[in-house]
Amino acid sequence: MEQIKILDDLYLFRTMNQDINLTFNQYLLLGSRPVLIHTGNVQQAEELVMKIKAILGKAELSYIYFSHFEADECGGLGIIHSQFPQAKPVCSQVSARQLRGFGFNYDFVVKAPGEWLETPEYKLDFISYPAEMHLWEGLLAFEAQRKIFFSSDLLLRMGVASATPVEADWHQEIRDITPQQVASPEARHTLQQTLAALPVKYVATGHGPFLTV
Template identity: 30%
Template sequence: MVTTNSQAGTNVEEIADGLYRINTPVTLPGDAGGFSFNQYLIVDDEPLLFHTGPRRMFPLVHEALSHVIDPSTLRHIAFSHVEADECGSLNEWLATAPDAAPLCGTVAAMVSISDLADRAPVALADGQAISLGRHRVKWLDTPHLPHAWECGFLMEEHTRTLLCGDLFTQGGATLPALTTADILGPSEAFRRSMDYFSHTRNADAMFERLAQLEPTTLACMHGSAWSGDGAALLRALALSVHD
């Protein structure tokens, strides 16, 4: 792990081949404890950033990414759904990388990004994949899982990494970049204290579809990324959210 900003604690670490986790710890208001925001960078012929971070966090994320590649070479600015921590600094990244475009699902492009972004988005249909070079990412529509009509995830097929957004959100500000320890228990404890799941009736089918991809790394937006039997963990989460 390389700490790229000692004051903020922002750091970057490679968690899979050519795939880097950028992490910034924060303190939540009151006595809510620590939290963290992650972005994921795929280094390839066409570099991709998944999650932008909030707009006010842009200088920290930009600084961290600069330790890996020249930010101006980014080609894809991708995200799961439309929230500040997912795409709040989208336009700042588009200004930094003149050849980059937003990469999102068709619903996000239609209802938000075509208007909000300073450059036209590339809208991926459900199941559509694009090559970055050695890496290949496939978009999966997951409406309302865990929230937002436009929600979806990217599966990176070379490393078998599921860029899974707000699934398995863990509290805490000092968690390891990549773990094989239990994240289901901590993430479900966090969810039950602040229930951000929509509990869509289609959740079981979507969880099973994700499990059938058999990811070996889960790139979570908040907390540690996880390595192991991703299919089993996704199926366990599907059961747990019914409790």
């Protein structure tokens, strides 16, 4: 697992899966209430725990935010939570319901699109992510202080990812969102309009390089 300091207070953790030619990214945003963005799967989470502990030292992890219910986004939640039991999972209502159905009875912070999570050092604005089976609603997040869009599976790149940020065109990225990513034409259009209105400076992809736009 690679560890890259992207900004003074933002770490990226990355694992390449050669079999599917895809990297898997998780992020740690520091501050008085550190937040982990995605847990990785179980194997990734075990490595992640050691890295987070080394970075945080005596500080506690406050939140574990994940965009939707899938192995690479929240499969490692049990492992991360067992090591940071005070950390509250932050997710959509559907994700919390799914996880409770699998026996994860944590103190979830359930957020809806249009709501936010604000601390002194960051503000995560949540956006609807209608991308899962049954068009289940997940949550994308825009960090308003640094203008970082956490794109999850929405804006991604296959293949080996560069260790340094890659330049991209924000509006082209939005236009490139495919029906495979958001199947409903109406939901895709609404999402594209919502994203186009955001003053995004960075895209923290779930898979691929970190983008500057």
